[in-house]
Amino acid sequence: MAPLPHGVAHKHHLSFHSLVSMTTLMAPTHHHTAPSPPTLPYLSHPVQAHLRKIYTSLCGESQFVSREALAAFLKDVQGQDIPLSEDAAEYTFADWLALLWMRGGFEGVGALAGNKDLGRPISSYYISSSHNTYLSGNQLMSKSTTDAYKNVLIRGCRCIEIDVHNGEPAVSIPSRLPHITGTTPSDLAVSAIQAKKKYKRMYKAEYKAKLGSLKGKIPWGRSDDKKEHAAVDAGEKSGSRHMLGHKKTASNVPSISREKTSDSDSSSSSDDDSDLENGSGASSRSSSVLKGEPVVLHAWTLTRAVGFREVCRAVRESAFQTTNLPLIVSLQVGCDVDQQEVMVQIMKEEWAGVLVDAAHPTCHPEERLPRLDELLNKILIKVKRSAEVLPTEPPSPDVSMTSSSNPIPSLTTSTTASTTLSSRPSTLTPTATISTPLTPTTSHDALDALPVSSRSRSPSLSRSRSRSPAPKNKARIHPSLSALGIYTHSSHFSSLTASSASIPSHIYSLSEGDILELFAASPDALLAHNRNYMMRAYPAGHRIDSSNPDPSVFWRKGIQMAALNWQVWDHGTMLNEAMFDGSDGWVLKPPGMREGAELAELDAHKVEGKLMDLRIRVFAAQRILGEKELRARVKVEVHAERAGEKAGEEWKRHTETKRGASVDWEGERLDFLGAGPGVVEELSFVRFRIEDDGFTDTLAAWACVRLDRLQNGYRFLKLRDAKGAATDGLLFIGVEKIER
Numbered sequence: 001m002a003p004l005p006h007g008v009a010h011k012h013h014l015s016f017h018s019l020v021s022m023t024t025l026m027a028p029t030h031h032h033t034a035p036s037p038p039t040l041p042y043l044s045h046p047v048q049a050h051l052r053k054i055y056t057s058l059c060g061e062s063q064f065v066s067r068e069a070l071a072a073f074l075k076d077v078q079g080q081d082i083p084l085s086e087d088a089a090e091y092t093f094a095d096w097l098a099l100l101w102m103r104g105g106f107e108g109v110g111a112l113a114g115n116k117d118l119g120r121p122i123s124s125y126y127i128s129s130s131h132n133t134y135l136s137g138n139q140l141m142s143k144s145t146t147d148a149y150k151n152v153l154i155r156g157c158r159c160i161e162i163d164v165h166n167g168e169p170a171v172s173i174p175s176r177l178p179h180i181t182g183t184t185p186s187d188l189a190v191s192a193i194q195a196k197k198k199y200k201r202m203y204k205a206e207y208k209a210k211l212g213s214l215k216g217k218i219p220w221g222r223s224d225d226k227k228e229h230a231a232v233d234a235g236e237k238s239g240s241r242h243m244l245g246h247k248k249t250a251s252n253v254p255s256i257s258r259e260k261t262s263d264s265d266s267s268s269s270s271d272d273d274s275d276l277e278n279g280s281g282a283s284s285r286s287s288s289v290l291k292g293e294p295v296v297l298h299a300w301t302l303t304r305a306v307g308f309r310e311v312c313r314a315v316r317e318s319a320f321q322t323t324n325l326p327l328i329v330s331l332q333v334g335c336d337v338d339q340q341e342v343m344v345q346i347m348k349e350e351w352a353g354v355l356v357d358a359a360h361p362t363c364h365p366e367e368r369l370p371r372l373d374e375l376l377n378k379i380l381i382k383v384k385r386s387a388e389v390l391p392t393e394p395p396s397p398d399v400s401m402t403s404s405s406n407p408i409p410s411l412t413t414s415t416t417a418s419t420t421l422s423s424r425p426s427t428l429t430p431t432a433t434i435s436t437p438l439t440p441t442t443s444h445d446a447l448d449a450l451p452v453s454s455r456s457r458s459p460s461l462s463r464s465r466s467r468s469p470a471p472k473n474k475a476r477i478h479p480s481l482s483a484l485g486i487y488t489h490s491s492h493f494s495s496l497t498a499s500s501a502s503i504p505s506h507i508y509s510l511s512e513g514d515i516l517e518l519f520a521a522s523p524d525a526l527l528a529h530n531r532n533y534m535m536r537a538y539p540a541g542h543r544i545d546s547s548n549p550d551p552s553v554f555w556r557k558g559i560q561m562a563a564l565n566w567q568v569w570d571h572g573t574m575l576n577e578a579m580f581d582g583s584d585g586w587v588l589k590p591p592g593m594r595e596g597a598e599l600a601e602l603d604a605h606k607v608e609g610k611l612m613d614l615r616i617r618v619f620a621a622q623r624i625l626g627e628k629e630l631r632a633r634v635k636v637e638v639h640a641e642r643a644g645e646k647a648g649e650e651w652k653r654h655t656e657t658k659r660g661a662s663v664d665w666e667g668e669r670l671d672f673l674g675a676g677p678g679v680v681e682e683l684s685f686v687r688f689r690i691e692d693d694g695f696t697d698t699l700a701a702w703a704c705v706r707l708d709r710l711q712n713g714y715r716f717l718k719l720r721d722a723k724g725a726a727t728d729g730l731l732f733i734g735v736e737k738i739e740r
Contacts (some may be wrong), residue, residue: 044662079712107715110709112582122487129158129564131563131564133162134149153321159328160328294342308346322584325584326379356486357486369504383481384485385490487505489506508535510538512539534561547570574704575685612675612740615672618733620664621690621719621732624690631659633691633693636652638652638675687702701720701721715732715733717731
């Protein structure tokens with residue numbers, strides 16, 4: 001027996017049980033002609049009126065619905081098989097309503113199949129994935145928090161991202177960095193310039209931290225009466241400032257992997273980035289950041305850090321609260337090899353017993369991917385391999401990436417046009433405004449924070465590695481960290497025919513634009529690759545507001561991980577919610593898109609695709625914004641594949657605007673005819689947006705359903721508010737799906 005919709009308030013649930021106690025659900029008594037119990041109080045007048053009309057139409061010339069008429073209604077209209085008692089000849093309105101409601105006859109979202117198939121390789125599933133999981137807001141200035149990890153894990157995310165950088169050094173600054181000396185403005189300025197030259201290859205965060213300690217102390221153009229004050233400040237703080245992301249530079253400096261302290265010092269670690277930009281002086285790290293341990297933040301931005309250990313602890317607490325299905329942790333490594341050793345130690349301590357740190361005896365990573373049921377209650381690490389990174393690093397940005405000195409051919413000059421990203425014009429060159437070196441251990445995701453004008457639009461290696469190289473010991477992954485990427489190792493993409501493309505454990509990560517370009521050139525090859533191997537898509541770098549692309553575009557290309565910014569609610573996260581609703585974050589791919597499918601099935605428009613009509617009738621909604629009255633309209637959007645799909649196209653229709661707290665659209669029709677020809681219901685979606693037309697189409701409530709789970713007939717959809725929270729609101733609709 002199906003439960004009541006999640007959005008129904010508790011008092012309404014009690015009211016419904018009072019009704020049930022007065023009626024017989026399966027077999028009405030011989031006194032079925034007795035007066036029906038009171039109208040359900042949680043159904044608005046418009047909803048009740050429409051239900052009464054439906055019931056009356058089923059009665060025909062009779063006062064009540066016959067058993068035969070009800071059976072035909074359930075089969076032909078609702079598309080459901082609900083057993084009816086042989087003893088019941090007729091059903092009153094209350095009996096009819098109770099039967100359908102309590103047996104799931106009005107549920108808009110169909111139930112999932114009984115038992116999930118866990119016996120397939122992990123490449124045969126779609127995985128609910130997060131991009132820049134640690135951020136609480138936009139990509140440039142928001143906080144990194146552990147709550148963000150807890151939130152997405154409880155909501156069903158099974159692939160999270162952790163961007164790790166050097167933390168506070170465990171030793172004092174004077175033993176690691178040169179002193180900035182001088183008592184006069186000119187001496188201080190010269191010393192600062194020398195520090196800049198010496199450390200010009202350091203991370204931007206380090207360089208900013210060094211100069212940030214001098215903010216307000218170098219009195220450019222100031223009167224002499226402030227010189228003494230500046231000198232005193234410099235003397236007081238020159239030895240107390242700690243640097244984010246600092247690398248060991250002298251052999252006599254103790255390794256920070258051996259020096260950890262349990263006390264946190266948030267007061268001495270100010271937000272250096274913010275200091276330079278706006279002088280806010282806000283703390284850049286939470287009290288969870290321990291000296292000598294790495295931190296989590298979005299590189300090359302003003303986002304605020306959180307301790308890596310604290311993140312690992314939060315992940316362990318929430319990873320398996322709601323499911324035992326595996327979790328993939330995608331590491332974006334921006335710290336030096338010493339801190340990488342600390343990372344490994346922390347992960348093994350905090351994730352003891354659940355971390356996959358060795359291959360299973362019967363599943364060699366060079367031979368096959370593990371099945372889902374072989375990884376229950378396990379955390380897998382996605383990280384680059386040390387052996388792969390070192391020989392394939394690009395030369396200095398002073399050398400063109402298309403020159404013969406480049407050990408890896410540029411994707412833009414590849415001769416394998418059918419399986420590589422095609423060339424896009426690029427005239428951009430590194431500018432003085434972007435002085436930060438991108439370390440070769442940093443994925444393309446790190447470019448998200450940079451303005452589009454600062455990056456080449458070419459999908460070649462030059463796009464992400466056209467700047468000054470980092471110091472050599474930052475250009476590799478430590479073997480101990482690399483060893484954790486057993487079944488899910490990050491691999492640099494060059495083409496779909498590269499040797500790495502046939503290693504079972506490899507994962508390619510590409511931006512949304514690169515994937516669309518690759519698909520346009522070689523749809524069959526991309527789908528064939530993703531049938532057996534893993535791929536991850538992430539939002540384009542221009543989305544600094546943390547907006548999301550349409551993930552269904554990537555799912556329809558067989559991509560397992562469409563990583564989204566979960567901190568915002570937009571069409572991308574709504575579709576993701578519908579895709580993984582009730583699935584614990586892992587959804588089996590359609591037959592033509594998973595391992596074992598014939599090549600002929602992998603054509604972009606032949607994967608069980610169909611041409612169909614979708615007819616929607618919008619009857620009424622209740623409690624959209626509680627009891628608040630509004631001028632509302634319903635916008636319905638169908639997200640399904642179309643020939644020549646480029647960037648997430650959809651069909652859109654909307655109702656007229658009606659006023660009220662419980663709005664009646666009187667069964668207005670919204671028809672979507674000829675959807676296809678390649679509609680795959682498991683990868684298509686219908687999104688319902690209720691907009692308050694009185695406030696520039698402000699989103700008031702919404703519902704999103706995967707097309708294969710959208711039930712035919714008269715249905716209720718539970719509504720969420722603009723922030724994704726479940727509400728008491730319900731939308732009453734009619735659905736008719738017709739295959740041509």
